[in-house]
Amino acid sequence: MTNRVLEISNLEKSYGDHKVLKGVSLAMDKGDVISVIGSSGSGKTTLLRCVNLLEDFQEGVIKIDGKEIGYEDVKGKRTKVSAKQVTKDRALTGMVFQSFNLFPHLSAAENITLALKKVQKKSKEESAEIAQHWLERVGLPDRGTSFPGQLSGGQQQRVAIARALAMNPKLMLFDEVTSALDPELINEVLDVIKSVAADGMTMLIVTHEMRFAYEVSNQVIFMNDGLIAEQGTPDAIFKNASSDRLNAFLKNTKF
Amino acid sequence: MSTGFFNELWLSKFMIFRGIYTCLFVSFSSIVIGTFIGMFVGLALTYGNRFTRFLARAYTDIIRGIPVLVLILTFYFVLSVIGINLSALQAGITSLAIFCSAHISEMLRGGLQNVPKGQIEAAKAVGLSFFQTFIFVSLPQALRQILPTWINTAVEIVKGSTLVSLIGVIEITLVMQQIIGRNFLTMQFYALAGLIYFLIGFSIERTGKYVEKKVAIK
Numbered sequence: 001m002t003n004r005v006l007e008i009s010n011l012e013k014s015y016g017d018h019k020v021l022k023g024v025s026l027a028m029d030k031g032d033v034i035s036v037i038g039s040s041g042s043g044k045t046t047l048l049r050c051v052n053l054l055e056d057f058q059e060g061v062i063k064i065d066g067k068e069i070g071y072e073d074v075k076g077k078r079t080k081v082s083a084k085q086v087t088k089d090r091a092l093t094g095m096v097f098q099s100f101n102l103f104p105h106l107s108a109a110e111n112i113t114l115a116l117k118k119v120q121k122k123s124k125e126e127s128a129e130i131a132q133h134w135l136e137r138v139g140l141p142d143r144g145t146s147f148p149g150q151l152s153g154g155q156q157q158r159v160a161i162a163r164a165l166a167m168n169p170k171l172m173l174f175d176e177v178t179s180a181l182d183p184e185l186i187n188e189v190l191d192v193i194k195s196v197a198a199d200g201m202t203m204l205i206v207t208h209e210m211r212f213a214y215e216v217s218n219q220v221i222f223m224n225d226g227l228i229a230e231q232g233t234p235d236a237i238f239k240n241a242s243s244d245r246l247n248a249f250l251k252n253t254k255f
Numbered sequence: 256m257s258t259g260f261f262n263e264l265w266l267s268k269f270m271i272f273r274g275i276y277t278c279l280f281v282s283f284s285s286i287v288i289g290t291f292i293g294m295f296v297g298l299a300l301t302y303g304n305r306f307t308r309f310l311a312r313a314y315t316d317i318i319r320g321i322p323v324l325v326l327i328l329t330f331y332f333v334l335s336v337i338g339i340n341l342s343a344l345q346a347g348i349t350s351l352a353i354f355c356s357a358h359i360s361e362m363l364r365g366g367l368q369n370v371p372k373g374q375i376e377a378a379k380a381v382g383l384s385f386f387q388t389f390i391f392v393s394l395p396q397a398l399r400q401i402l403p404t405w406i407n408t409a410v411e412i413v414k415g416s417t418l419v420s421l422i423g424v425i426e427i428t429l430v431m432q433q434i435i436g437r438n439f440l441t442m443q444f445y446a447l448a449g450l451i452y453f454l455i456g457f458s459i460e461r462t463g464k465y466v467e468k469k470v471a472i473k
Binding site for chain 1: 377392399472
């Protein structure tokens with residue numbers, strides 16, 4: 001129980017009448033790498049965004065390191081926590097987006113140091129050191145002074161990964177991080193993620209790259225219509241898929 | 256003829272300098288005060304609740320719908336009726352500043368709303384608060400985007416400052432009228448006025464272009 005990093009129980013989320021998540025439960029221990037696959041509209045991305053509190057959710061509990069995030073019990077009533085607490089809870093996780101979302105007016109290094117300085121209140125020198133460390137880690141040691149517009153998509157995404165990792169999160173969330181990349185740039189990003197996984201980082205990865213999911217994860221989740229339809233080891237999911245729904249999905253995807 | 260013009264020009268040089276000074280003073284004050292007010296109104300337009308948004312929207316739309324001259328005359332003549340006596344200079348600066356603020360607020364709202372949603376989410380994801388996101392992520396991008404329009408507004412304010420001559424502020428236009436009243440060199444001195452306005456406007460625009468280039472996103 002001490003190693004439990006993420007615990008989601010019975011998560012429900014709807015936009016108006018449309019229910020996107022219909023009761024998702026999931027647990028992750030330290031060092032777990034779980035890939036989430038499924039067709040668009042199955043709720044994968046929404047699940048990730050709920051964990052990062054970018055989306056509100058109506059039912060269920062998300063715990064990180066044993067502590068509930070986003071909501072609290074006030075006199076028996078489920079209440080959203082203060083904006084300040086949301087910001088704090090959010091800092092427990094690092095998120096990498098499909099569209100990189102680097103700050104275009106800041107250099108690669110400044111993209112990383114901004115939150116180190118403003119959120120973690122680290123000194124300028126220390127922040128710069130940390131940024132350089134992570135830039136080296138993602139294979140871009142001499143790109144610190146480059147601006148996002150001067151980097152390729154793959155390089156931008158690697159900076160975005162470095163930016164999230166530099167904040168020393170408990171859990172990394174990857175939201176279809178290669179979907180906006182040219183095919184020849186995908187592998188450099190996936191390789192970085194694999195090497196971070198090898199370091200023991202706990203990661204929840206939404207992806208369309210089946211081979212990558214197979215290689216990087218110790219668990220794979222297949223989501224369908226707002227629910228976890230299948231969960232198992234990569235071999236169980238990809239090699240011995242039992243349900244028709246999963247087989248139909250896998251048939252239509254490239255491995 | 257031309258010796259007469261230069262002679263008259265020499266004689267009236269101090270008046271002209273004072274006119275230019277007054278024009279610059281009025282314009283500069285209006286732009287600074289207007290930008291300051293406009294920032295707050297723009298913030299209310301973008302992030303305010305329903306009530307503050309309504310107030311800010313009403314302010315912006317009403318001011319933008321009124322000709323500057325009417326604003327100037329109102330502040331000078333109408334306010335004195337209710338006991339607020341502004342000097343011509345004060346009334347001129349106030350009305351131009353208010354005119355300016357309505358434009359700035361609308362600009363800022365547009366600029367802030369054009370910052371992609373992903374930027375805000377990325378800022379949240381690394382743990383920046385609402386205020387930090389605004390200062391370090393949204394505002395720098397919005398300001399770069401509104402800079403060209405802001406420069407335009409500044410030039411418009413300089414040109415609009417001629418209107419305060421109508422309530423007796425002795426700026427470039429009124430100085431020229433006074434000089435012409437003395438020597439009847441109508442064409443020459445109005446041409447000179449035009450040239451001075453052009454040079455002021457042109458310098459602002461050039462400076463703006465330079466700054467734009469300097470801070471451009473690479």
